Amino acid sequence: MSEFSSLGLSDWLIKQCKQLGISKPTPVQENCMPAILQGRDCMGCAKTGSGKTAAFVLPVLQKLSEDPYGIFCLVLTPTRELAYQIAEQFRVLGKPLGLRDCIVNIAMNKPFFWESKSETRTVEELDQRYILTPEKVKDAYLVHLIQTFTDEHHDWSIIIFTNTCKNCQILTMMLREFNFPTISLHSMMKQKQRFANLAKFKASVYKILIATDVAARGLDIPTVQVVINHNTPGLPKTYIHRVGRTARAGRNGVSITLVTQYDIHLVHSIEEQIQTKLKEYPVVEKEVHKILTQVNVTRRECEIKLESTDFDEKKEINKRKQMILEGKASYFLAEYIHVSAALAFTSVRPNESGNAPASSIM
Template identity: 70%
Template sequence: MADFSSLGLSEWLIKQCRQLGISKPTPVQENCLPAILEGRDCLGCAKTGSGKTAAFVLPVLQKLSEDPYGIFCLVLSPTRELAYQIAEQFRVLGKPLGLRDCIIVGGMDMVTQALALSKKPHVVVATPGRLADHIRSSNTFSMSKIQFLILDEADRLLEQGSTDFTKDLEVILGVLPAKRQTLLFSATLTDTLQQLKSIAMNKPFFWESKSETRTVEELDQRYILTPEKVKDAYLVHLIQKFTDEHDDWSLIIFTNTCKSCQILTMMLRELNFPTISLHSMMKQKQRFSNLAMFKSSVYKILIATDVAARGLDIPTVQVVINHNTPGLPKTYIHRVGRTARAGKNGVSITLVTQYDIHLVHSIEEQIQTKMKEYPVVEKEVLKILTQVNVTRRECEIKLEATDFDEKKEINKRKQLILEGKDPELEAKRKAELEKIRAQKKKFKEKIQHNIQQEKKRRKRHIQKKSEQAVK
């Protein structure tokens, strides 16, 4: 296996890596580093926890050390939390350079951010929406001399259907120089390769992890088949079991909505589990504060929506529990990738109801691995069932009293106004789209029904013919 010096990395950077405990390059670093240092664009696809961030941070710092000036590198991230984590890696590895970085994400003061951008930091790490807002509203900074554009979790940034992301990216790409290096990294890259190739124009080097599986071998992937009404009791039973047996373990529980995330957090607190949450309805300062407390093990249980599913690297996380079965296999891959990182072991458990079997099959097909059933003593779960269900209902009533749904609606309207859209027109447009979708669905179902009827008719006809032939 190659070492960092044979890949062309400078001695000062190798020393920084050693101080962080990074002694050997991972496969994604070994393959992508030389190509990036050569000046080529790069598309890197590797499993979660395989060292993708360092694969682009190290060559950027090396090039920056040769010619430090202005805004040298722009990194785009789909979530605010991931943006802070990337900036932290730049800061730590680039300390000997006196690296100046700037984080531009939503939920923070725009004036302070504009001031930071005008001071020409070397590296800007941003979420596309907020950076596009700055480009539209300010002329105090220039990105015309940027050498590197990096898209981390590139597939999420370029996802079909994410029209807001796409519009914001168009605004950003419009102010960047054509002559630049473009680096794109993700754990699930293949879906949007055609789009990626159109953005990376400079003889792109493409590397994808050769492994058939999309999750790491160290991850023990399990499922529990449970009726919908008993799901929360299974969750509480699992948390109790893991906290009793391993007091140094941290757990992330993923759920599909902000409301569900809030209710589960309240419920677990009522049941005396020290729990914090992370979802997009929270104020940004609260999100950072909660994440910091979870990272430093002040709290060992984090309930989160998919804002925490990508890129977050928290070494103490030993268990990931999916409270709902993800609808997309790639969402599952990113969620369970929060454990078993950098060669460590980890466990993922997915709570599967009778309605989710088909989702599990498509996940298994994608990850090329069969999930094993997690053994649970049903009697133990039934003992706590009534208490858990009553506690959950109490928490739902408490949350309804806080106008949680109304706040969500107000936040949506605020966001539309900030984007220059009329909330009333948008609501009408949405209703029209729903109507069209419903009509399409009805039409599709009618066609399917007709096909089935025709198949049955033909079958009967063939049967009749064969019976007549026998006679």
């Protein structure tokens, strides 16, 4: 692995990297940065946590420093969270420039293309495990895992991925009942609250983040040691993005997937895609059975509390707002007309003489 200086990076940027603990370039940086510095279009593919963001941030900052004037670059991202994260990296690395605007220029005319060659789709530093559990016992295994990790490694950060916003909220409430420092992240939350919760997790104010797949892609939180899949992802690429939140930038990490009897075929698909066999995670069954009843009762209590807050109704309202924003308001208009027509029909009833009432509109 070469040094940053051999890639043509300026001394001030190398100094910035060292201050952030970045001493050597990763493969994607080593192969893509020279092409970007030459002004060539570039497309790079590599594993999660391999330093792709810095691979374009550093060359962009170097070019901007040569003539620091006006709007220089536009960065397009698939999510708001990722956009804020990339902006933060621009601000930190570009601090000597007094950077304000940051971007990536997309012009796909015969771009330079480099892809990381690897037999596996996940990093070697990631210890990938599974626990085979009945559906009704899954939450007890989850509580047992968290208790084990927090007892043995009190400074570790954990991300728990689940499949729905409602499940995310229930698990957050349930784990708080067990006095675990837990915070949530899902699409039913307002954007401001999402950013606030993410910032608290990054700052280790809360050590446990429960999230839907809104947090699975692109977010770089270097200090996450464990990822737990509360549900087995239906798609291998979803699994790859989820477990990619740990073992980033050469660090070690553990991922554990809770697998029910209905998910075994999904695990086989994941293993085929990542070219790696998941290993079984050893669990003391007796300890799980001890807390099973308490966990199930606590979860049910949390479900009842959530139902009293009209959580499902809020979800439907948010869904309708989104459809209106997407130009699908005609669906709700048609639905309204249909319901109104039905109400009008039921209100027009003949009187005893067989004639319609005088107040009815015919």
